[in-house]
Amino acid sequence: MGTKLRLGTRGSALAMAQSQTVADLVTEVTGQPVELVEITTAGDRSTAPVQQLGVGVFVSALRDALLAKEIDFAVHSYKDLPTAPADGLAIAAVPERADPRDALVARDGLTLAELPAGAVIGTGALRRIAQIAALGMPVTTVPIRGNVDTRLRKVADGELDAVVLARAGLARLGRAGEVTEILDPMLMLPAPAQGALAVECRSADTDLVEALAALDHRATRAAVTAERAFLATLEAGCSAPVAALAEVTEDDEIYLRGAVISVDGRFALRLSRTGTLADAEEIGRALAADLLEDGAENVLGSAE
Numbered sequence: 001m002g003t004k005l006r007l008g009t010r011g012s013a014l015a016m017a018q019s020q021t022v023a024d025l026v027t028e029v030t031g032q033p034v035e036l037v038e039i040t041t042a043g044d045r046s047t048a049p050v051q052q053l054g055v056g057v058f059v060s061a062l063r064d065a066l067l068a069k070e071i072d073f074a075v076h077s078y079k080d081l082p083t084a085p086a087d088g089l090a091i092a093a094v095p096e097r098a099d100p101r102d103a104l105v106a107r108d109g110l111t112l113a114e115l116p117a118g119a120v121i122g123t124g125a126l127r128r129i130a131q132i133a134a135l136g137m138p139v140t141t142v143p144i145r146g147n148v149d150t151r152l153r154k155v156a157d158g159e160l161d162a163v164v165l166a167r168a169g170l171a172r173l174g175r176a177g178e179v180t181e182i183l184d185p186m187l188m189l190p191a192p193a194q195g196a197l198a199v200e201c202r203s204a205d206t207d208l209v210e211a212l213a214a215l216d217h218r219a220t221r222a223a224v225t226a227e228r229a230f231l232a233t234l235e236a237g238c239s240a241p242v243a244a245l246a247e248v249t250e251d252d253e254i255y256l257r258g259a260v261i262s263v264d265g266r267f268a269l270r271l272s273r274t275g276t277l278a279d280a281e282e283i284g285r286a287l288a289a290d291l292l293e294d295g296a297e298n299v300l301g302s303a304e
Contacts, residue, residue, distance in 0.1 A: 004033050005208075008062045008071035011038045012147050017172045018197055019075045022095065022215070029214040037071050063089060066202060073201035073208065078193035078224055083232035090203040092212035094221040098168035100195035100245060102128065102188045103179040105170075106162035107155055111181040115139055119161035122154055126263055128164045130241035131188050133265025148173055164188070168195035189243035189259050189270070192227035196220055219248040222280040226256045229284025234260065234296065244284075252277045258287045260296040269296050 005026065009019035016036065023034035039061050062074040063086055078094065104112050115121070115137070122144035123129060129141045142160070144151055148169055154160045164183070170176045199215060201208050223246035230244045241263060246256040254277060259270040271290050275283040288296075 004035055005030075005073065006037050006071045007034050008037050008039050008065050008074040010058060010062070011040060014148055014169050014173055015075075015077075018077065021172070022075045022197065022199055025095065025215050026212065030211045037065075039065050039071070039074075063200070066200065069202075072205070073199060073212065076198045076200060078196040078198040078228075079191045081193075081198055083228055083235075086200075088203055089200050090209055091198050092201050092209045093199040093215035094217060094224055095197055095199065095215045096217035097196040097220040097223070098171055099182070100190045101167050101185060102164050102183045102190055102194075103167035103170060103176075104162055104164055104181040104183055105152060105155055105178050106180045107158070109180050110162070112137070112162075112183065112187070115161055122151060122160040122163040123165075125164075125191065127191055127241040127243050127261070128188065130261035130263050130265050130268075131243065131259075132164070133263070134261055134268045135187060135265070148175065152178060166190070166194050185245050185257065189257060190245055192231040192242065192244040193224045194245075196224045219277070222246070222254060222277045223248055225280040226254055226284040227258075229281040230256065230258050230288045231284075233285045233288030234291070244287075246280070246283075248277065254280055254283055256283050256287055258284075258291060260291055267298065269294050 007019055007023050009015050019036055023036060026034050058080045059076055065071045066074055067088060106115060117138040119139045121132060121139055121141050123141060124143055124145050132141050151163045151165060155163055167179060167182055170179060199212050201212060226246040227244040231242055234242050241261045244258040246254050248254055253274055255274050257272040261268040269291050271287060273283050273287045
């Protein structure tokens with residue numbers, strides 16, 4: 001390994017903040033300095049809604065740079081990664097997860113229940129739109145894109161009454177203080193792997209794979225494995241609203257909740273399963289099978 005490790009990252013403020021956190025951890029455990037290398041992805045260049053761009057749109061440029069050896073490792077928001085493994089690459093570490101929940105930032109310090117009839121909530125995620133619709137509240141959701149700053153400004157400027165964002169992203173940008181309500185997962189189940197990061201490098205770089213493993217957080221990896229196995233089995237990608245959250249107890253039990261919701265919110269299936277840390281992947285697959293048995297494919301079909 002060279003003296004300075006090159007860490008590839010997207011150029012957004014959030015990606016840079018996430019990557020810097022990981023860079024500092026790597027320097028701490030390996031003693032090696034890390035430089036951030038900014039990579040522009042197709043997702044950063046497009047203004048189209050994420051579900052039209054497809055899964056992996058923020059990831060492929062970073063992976064190309066890894067395979068071309070322009071960078072040594074990359075940091076992704078784990079929920080952006082396609083569920084299929086990438087040839088020649090390894091997720092060397094899944095650091096401890098930040099708060100996985102969704103957060104509401106509303107005008108005048110309002111909570112979701114306090115928003116008046118006709119309030120306009122901005123969110124780019126079908127999963128959030130579907131779950132807000134499922135609550136049966138007299139509010140309107142509008143799709144938004146852009147970085148966190150842009151989204152928060154729409155509330156400050158009065159263009160929107162509220163936005164829903166991942167709390168982890170707000171915290172990483174030092175803006176958690178603007179949250180007016182952290183949404184209970186019973187109301188708003190997060191995206192699979194929300195709040196978690198994936199540290200990826202070339203699988204052939206065994207020294208680096210080993211060094212980065214020091215950043216791995218066992219419970220987070222297990223939780224994310226369960227959530228993503230659930231997602232992969234449903235093969236939902238971004239097209240159908242699928243939500244999942246696994247919690248790991250102190251005695252190494254996993255409690256996984258999963259949901260499939262039609263975009264109009266009229267059809268919602270929510271189930272849960274428990275198991276041990278070692279069975280993370282099986283738990284995810286089994287929960288997806290339970291949902292499919294209960295008719296989840298009717299929802300998945302209607303989301304096309």
